[in-house]
Amino acid sequence: MSNELYDVTIIGAGPVGLFAAFYSGLRSMKTKIIDAEPAVGGKVRYFFPEKIIRDIGGIPAISGANLVANLKEQAETFHPEIVCNERVVNVVKLTDGTFQLTSQNGSIHFSKTIVIATGSGTFEVNRLEALHAENFPEAIYYDVKNMEQFRDKVVAVSGGGNSAIDWAQTIEPIAREVHLIYRGEDFKAHEESVKALKKSRVQIHIHHEISELTGFNNQLSATTLYCKQTKTTKTISTDALIVNHGVKVDLGTMAEWGFELADFGIVVDDEMKTTVPGIFACGDSASYSRKIRIIAAGLHEGPIAINSAKKYLEPAAADEAMISTHHESFIN
Numbered sequence: 514m515s516n517e518l519y520d521v522t523i524i525g526a527g528p529v530g531l532f533a534a535f536y537s538g539l540r541s542m543k544t545k546i547i548d549a550e551p552a553v554g555g556k557v558r559y560f561f562p563e564k565i566i567r568d569i570g571g572i573p574a575i576s577g578a579n580l581v582a583n584l585k586e587q588a589e590t591f592h593p594e595i596v597c598n599e600r601v602v603n604v605v606k607l608t609d610g611t612f613q614l615t616s617q618n619g620s621i622h623f624s625k626t627i628v629i630a631t632g633s634g635t636f637e638v639n640r641l642e643a644l645h646a647e648n649f650p651e652a653i654y655y656d657v658k659n660m661e662q663f664r665d666k667v668v669a670v671s672g673g674g675n676s677a678i679d680w681a682q683t684i685e686p687i688a689r690e691v692h693l694i695y696r697g698e699d700f701k702a703h704e705e706s707v708k709a710l711k712k713s714r715v716q717i718h719i720h721h722e723i724s725e726l727t728g729f730n731n732q733l734s735a736t737t738l739y740c741k742q743t744k745t746t747k748t749i750s751t752d753a754l755i756v757n758h759g760v761k762v763d764l765g766t767m768a769e770w771g772f773e774l775a776d777f778g779i780v781v782d783d784e785m786k787t788t789v790p791g792i793f794a795c796g797d798s799a800s801y802s803r804k805i806r807i808i809a810a811g812l813h814e815g816p817i818a819i820n821s822a823k824k825y826l827e828p829a830a831a832d833e834a835m836i837s838t839h840h841e842s843f844i845n
């Protein structure tokens with residue numbers, strides 16, 4: 514345990530926390546970044562490392578894994594302290610105005626300011642609830658880290674949101690068959706994705722949910738689907754099952770850290786200040802009118818939060834960092 518005092522501690526090493534760590538280096542701030550997960554990358558690493566992301570300006574297409582690798586490399590430019598596997602469970606302001614952060618494992622960290630980039634909190638996927646699901650842990654996927662494992666397989670995808678539709682379509686060209694199973698009727702996904710899905714080879718089973726898995730020796734062979742409308746069942750042969758039943762997000766103890774929370778996050782002003790002086794928020798964790806929860810938006814908010822932290826520590830400091838091409842670290 515180190516008593517070292519940092520200028521800024523960023524809680525959350527998702528895309529936004531990582532870019533904020535780079536930017537705080539541009540501002541010569543001694544920086545620590547802490548994440549509950551075993552590796553950096555946030556939701557992108559956890560949920561969609563193989564998905565192709567196409568809505569970041571200047572990057573027409575990039576896989577989640579490559580984006581995380583790039584962000585990590587960029588974050589490391591100024592050598593921040595990166596701490597993984599630690600969930601921050603408590604933050605208190607000490608009498609000298611600095612902050613003490615405590616992790617679930619008892620580690621203590623000290624910082625003059627805090628930037629919260631915790632997304633929607635720590636995440637845990639909703640598991641499949643179906644008869645015998647516990648017998649086939651190796652055939653059930655809650656995220657997809659390696660698409661090749663579905664080549665020439667019969668794959669069932671369960672869910673009706675963007676992720677389920679994305680995955681059904683992404684693996685369709687390489688899988689032998691893809692079945693999309695959705696208990697509702699109207700998919701909760703982008704219109705264009707739904708249109709493309711309906712034109713694809715994916716076999717769609719609306720009004721159905723998975724009731725039972727069957728197989729032998731932990732090898733999945735079939736999925737039984739129950740139709741909620743007709744109250745009948747049917748069975749489809751299945752080698753692998755991708756489950757996208759949403760995620761439980763947990764803000765944890767954050768409600769006790771003193772700042773105001775809104776329905777979808779931490780209330781911030783246009784300088785990314787929370788209601789606690791010295792604590793700032795950005796990315797998916799920040800809440801304000803017209804907030805967009807995409808990576809590109811967070812990449813803008815991270816630097817604003819860092820600039821506000823810098824000005825909190827040094828009111829006479831410049832409002833923002835020198836643009837990188839003119840920054841002394843990159844000359845020569």
Ligand SMILES: Cc1cc2nc3c(=O)[nH]c(=O)nc-3n(C[C@H](O)[C@H](O)[C@H](O)COP(=O)(O)OP(=O)(O)OC[C@H]3O[C@@H](n4cnc5c(N)ncnc54)[C@H](O)[C@@H]3O)c2cc1C
Pocket residue numbers: 524525526527528529530547548549550554555556557560561565566567568569599600601602630631632633634635636676765795796797798806807808809811
């Ligand atoms: C399936 C899916 C597909 C998506 N597709 C796209 C897309 O194509 N394009 C796009 O722009 N956006 C997409 N998004 C949204 C995008 O993932 C988020 O906008 C982005 O990840 C937000 O980054 P962040 O750094 O703010 O938060 P996150 O990525 O959520 O990272 C937050 C990090 O904080 C950590 N954390 C939380 N609480 C604590 C704590 N108490 N202590 C320590 N660590 C903590 C978490 O472990 C996590 O690593 C998608 C999201 C999902 C779920």
